[in-house]
Amino acid sequence: ACCSYRLRDALHPLWQSPLTIPGGTRQSPINIQWRDSVYDPFLKPLKISYDPTTCLHIWNNGYSFLVEFDDSADRSIIVGGPLENQYRLKQFHFHWGAINEWGSEHTVDSKFYPAELHLVHWNAVVYPTFEEAVMEGNGLAVIGVFLKLGAHHEGLQTLVDALPAVKHKDTVIEFDVFDPSCLIPSCPDYWTYAGSLTTPPLTESVTWIIKKKPIEVDENQLEAFRMLLFTSDGEEEKRMVDNFRPLQPLMNRTVRSSFQ
Ligand SMILES: COc1cccc(CN2CCc3cc(OS(N)(=O)=O)c(OC)cc3C2)c1
Numbered sequence: 386a387c388c389s390y391r392l393r394d395a396l397h398p399l400w401q402s403p404l405t406i407p408g409g410t411r412q413s414p415i416n417i418q419w420r421d422s423v424y425d426p427f428l429k430p431l432k433i434s435y436d437p438t439t440c441l442h443i444w445n446n447g448y449s450f451l452v453e454f455d456d457s458a459d460r461s462i463i464v465g466g467p468l469e470n471q472y473r474l475k476q477f478h479f480h481w482g483a484i485n486e487w488g489s490e491h492t493v494d495s496k497f498y499p500a501e502l503h504l505v506h507w508n509a510v511v512y513p514t515f516e517e518a519v520m521e522g523n524g525l526a527v528i529g530v531f532l533k534l535g536a537h538h539e540g541l542q543t544l545v546d547a548l549p550a551v552k553h554k555d556t557v558i559e560f561d562v563f564d565p566s567c568l569i570p571s572c573p574d575y576w577t578y579a580g581s582l583t584t585p586p587l588t589e590s591v592t593w594i595i596k597k598k599p600i601e602v603d604e605n606q607l608e609a610f611r612m613l614l615f616t617s618d619g620e621e622e623k624r625m626v627d628n629f630r631p632l633q634p635l636m637n638r639t640v641r642s643s644f645q
């Protein structure tokens with residue numbers, strides 16, 4: 386009883402997974418202290434080339450909603466930046482809060498944004514499958530984009546309009562043409578550091594590329610995220626909000642910036 390009590394204490398209420406990974410040295414998310422980040426002049430610009438027709442569907446996986454892509458060929462890829470290889474787009478999703486005061490996973494100088502977009506890519510040059518890449522130190526590259534409250538975002542609206550169809554956990558809707566580069570700021574500046582997935586399996590396989598500039602979305606668009614449910618149809622409704630992992634210790638890591 387004692388050990389299970391201890392374990393239960395350490396489990397995150399959201400997905401019953403450990404808050405800290407035993408022996409974890411590069412967990413995510415982290416606070417990005419702007420003045421502690423180190424400008425690296427050798428960082429290249431990140432090159433993003435997505436084919437909008439690789440978009441497949443949106444599904445509510447009970448933790449967020451994922452927009453998944455056909456990653457059977459090198460049709461939607463990123464290259465450059467801190468990356469040694471090119472990486473294929475697998476899916477993107479968001480994390481958000483119940484209110485605008487919090488919701489992002491990463492913070493900048495301890496400031497939360499109301500939401501954060503993650504575009505998940507995998508190293509198909511080195512690994513045969515996404516599942517294998519998830520387990521390897523250089524397996525994944527995730528672009529993080531902060532969302533702030535402001536003007537209506539035209540590109541996001543097509544996605545928002547589809548959300549009522551994936552209100553419940555394990556629902557899916559076809560979504561067949563979407564170019565996620567409309568959600569990425571044109572400003573090239575980013576921070577980068579070695580981290581992990583922030584949802585199970587929490588593996589330390591992610592090169593994080595966090596864009597300095599946020600995108601603006603309006604209140605109605607954030608509210609649309611908040612009307613999704615963690616729960617399946619027929620279960621007692623639990624609103625899908627606050628689906629972000631707590632900040633993790635920086636430990637022996639340096640955050641590099643692509644800008645001075
Ligand atoms: C070996 O473990 C897996 C193999 C294939 C697919 C998955 C599920 N996948 C992992 C990557 C990931 C990563 C996710 O978020 S994040 N913040 O990028 O870590 C996520 O947020 C909803 C969902 C998923 C789903 C796990």
Ligand SMILES: [Zn+2]
Nearest residue numbers: 478480503583
């Ligand atoms: Zn994420």
